[in-house]
Amino acid sequence: MSKETTMTFRVEPDLRASFRDVAESEHRPAAQVLRELMRDYVDQARVRKSTISPAERKRREEAVNYGRTSVGLEGLKLSKADEQHAQRFINGEIELDEFIKIRNESVQER
Missing domain, CATH: 1.10.1220 (Arc Repressor Mutant)
Incomplete structure (x- = not known):
């Protein structure tokens, strides 16, 4: 360095x-x-x-589950990579802005 x-x-x-x-x-x-x-x-x-609080983790998990349900109602299913990405958000490893950015980049690559 x-x-x-x-x-x-x-x-x-x-x-x-x-x-x-x-x-x-x-x-x-x-x-x-x-x-x-x-x-x-x-x-x-x-x-x-x-490190996020248990309440914040629950809020994130509920938001992701809502998204999964919404996608499922459209007849689609999240990929394994999407699920791993969502889990990183739930765990507090990334914030919402990064979660959205990475998701949008992966959609553009497809």
Whole structure:
């Protein structure tokens, strides 16, 4: 990964010294440790964001079931890929806008 930007921030001198000492004792560059901490923070935020409440999961499941029924009344059936996509939405892995976008793209490909 190429370095594209520099980040400057303020930190207490004691914290900076302790951080540097620990990184050096582990034979790791401080910048590498900070990048790892940043990546972990971003990953954790994604997990927190994708965690939905039981009520929201139920609401999503009901909406998908309504769609399945509507499609079924037209004499059609969802494909396996469509079902997997719907399950990702129900599970909170994707939001409604992404759910619709992916669905529309798959229809255009057919």
